[in-house]
Amino acid sequence: MRDNLRIAERRIYGGYMHLLLPIIYIAFISLGLPDSLLGSAWPVMYQQFGVPLSYAGIITMIIAGGTIVSSLMSGRLTKRFGAGWITAVSVMMTAVALFGFSVSGSMISLCLWAIPYGLGAGAVDAALNNYVALHYAARHMSWLHCFWGVGAAVSPYIMSYCLKRGYSWHYGYRSVAIIQIVLTVMLFVSLPLWKRKSVDDNNGDPSVKALPLLQALKIPGVPFVLITFFSYCALETTAGLWASSYLVKSRGIEAGTAASFASFFYLGITFGRFLCGFVSEKIGDKRLIRYGILLAAAGIVLIGLPAETSALALFGLVLTGLGCAPVYPSIIHATPSNFGRENSQAIIGIQMASAYVGSTFMPPLFGWIADHISIGMYPFYLLFFAILMLIMSECLSKVIVKNKE
Numbered sequence: 001m002r003d004n005l006r007i008a009e010r011r012i013y014g015g016y017m018h019l020l021l022p023i024i025y026i027a028f029i030s031l032g033l034p035d036s037l038l039g040s041a042w043p044v045m046y047q048q049f050g051v052p053l054s055y056a057g058i059i060t061m062i063i064a065g066g067t068i069v070s071s072l073m074s075g076r077l078t079k080r081f082g083a084g085w086i087t088a089v090s091v092m093m094t095a096v097a098l099f100g101f102s103v104s105g106s107m108i109s110l111c112l113w114a115i116p117y118g119l120g121a122g123a124v125d126a127a128l129n130n131y132v133a134l135h136y137a138a139r140h141m142s143w144l145h146c147f148w149g150v151g152a153a154v155s156p157y158i159m160s161y162c163l164k165r166g167y168s169w170h171y172g173y174r175s176v177a178i179i180q181i182v183l184t185v186m187l188f189v190s191l192p193l194w195k196r197k198s199v200d201d202n203n204g205d206p207s208v209k210a211l212p213l214l215q216a217l218k219i220p221g222v223p224f225v226l227i228t229f230f231s232y233c234a235l236e237t238t239a240g241l242w243a244s245s246y247l248v249k250s251r252g253i254e255a256g257t258a259a260s261f262a263s264f265f266y267l268g269i270t271f272g273r274f275l276c277g278f279v280s281e282k283i284g285d286k287r288l289i290r291y292g293i294l295l296a297a298a299g300i301v302l303i304g305l306p307a308e309t310s311a312l313a314l315f316g317l318v319l320t321g322l323g324c325a326p327v328y329p330s331i332i333h334a335t336p337s338n339f340g341r342e343n344s345q346a347i348i349g350i351q352m353a354s355a356y357v358g359s360t361f362m363p364p365l366f367g368w369i370a371d372h373i374s375i376g377m378y379p380f381y382l383l384f385f386a387i388l389m390l391i392m393s394e395c396l397s398k399v400i401v402k403n404k405e
Contacts, residue, residue: 030180037172053375057367060364061363064356067118069118077127084187097113097115098180153263224395228331229351231385233362242366253310268321269321269325276326295319303320327389335348
């Protein structure tokens with residue numbers, strides 16, 4: 001009788017999980033919407049504010065600094081309030097911050113609004129990724145991150161539309177803020193679905209303690225995965241943030257056109273993750289990561305090749321995006337398998353923090369290089385992180401294989 005009840009509960013739980021899945025897809029769109037806005041608008045913004053080109057890195061550093069703090073707290077926050085509340089409130093914070101950007105008239109104002117933006121992004125990122133890694137198949141991890149790419153690809157087009165038609169960049173931010181507010185309302189309406197729990201889910205059990213940071217770092221392979229995440233986010237964030245500026249200042253492309261070009265990098269990520277959803281379970285996380293890094297490196301080489309036509313740089317951005325596509329979701333999805341389901345929430349939170357360290361410090365570092373050396377160093381900078389990422393991911397694979405022998 002008890003076994004029959006557990007079977008019935010699991011079936012009911014499975015039904016709620018299917019209802020919840022579209023909501024999670026919407027949440028991933030909301031994660032991507034703000035991520036590529038600053039890079040596409042900055043060639044216009046920095047001139048209006050009268051600040052150096054490199055100041056984009058300061059805003060990115062503040063945002064990512066907030067995400068580091070909130071991602072490290074995500075385990076405790078999710079345990080106390082649940083993934084649903086964390087997701088809805090965090091998306092609301094980013095919506096408010098984006099609206100704040102849209103009414104900002106100074107660099108200081110942008111920096112202040114970057115604080116709630118960063119705090120809102122970190123906790124929801126870690127909580128959602130762990131939730132999906134535990135409860136859904138690998139194809140959903142790829143497709144969900146594909147929907148992140150939908151958000152990241154749509155917002156530069158919105159900004160490009162505004163700039164090409166003579167509107168201020170403020171209107172681009174305001175348009176995305178309105179979309180984000182609509183998504184926030186949908187998430188709050190869905191909160192009853194998030195309260196349903198699996199009979200086997202111990203995330204809310206107070207007797208199950210979170211894995212301490214120092215103890216997590218001692219697990220074999222964890223340092224390698226942290227450096228891999230650091231390298232990936234350094235590459236992706238720098239590529240997206242500085243693509244428009246590189247095309248304008250190094251290739252002589254008009255600002256509005258460069259903003260739309262930069263969106264092709266995110267389109268490459270989006271389309272790549274859509275395709276990976278169909279093959280992820282056949283190819284496996286390990287090979288997807290390896291092939292993706294190699295493809296991204298090839299795209300970076302094309303971006304840096306001297307050519308009279310801008311088409312080669314455009315193709316290189318698409319290819320780099322395609323290569324980046326499987327890396328992030330594959331590493332996340334493999335975390336419960338690599339390090340244990342009981343450790344996944346803590347380790348994914350640490351992985352997010354490591355990733356945001358890359359997002360925080362590496363784009364500003366390139367901004368300094370662009371100001372003091374040349375923005376033409378853009379492809380060489382990206383290639384360095386692609387090589388480092390490949391080395392660390394291969395070291396991780398060897399450790400995991402050794403541990404499972």
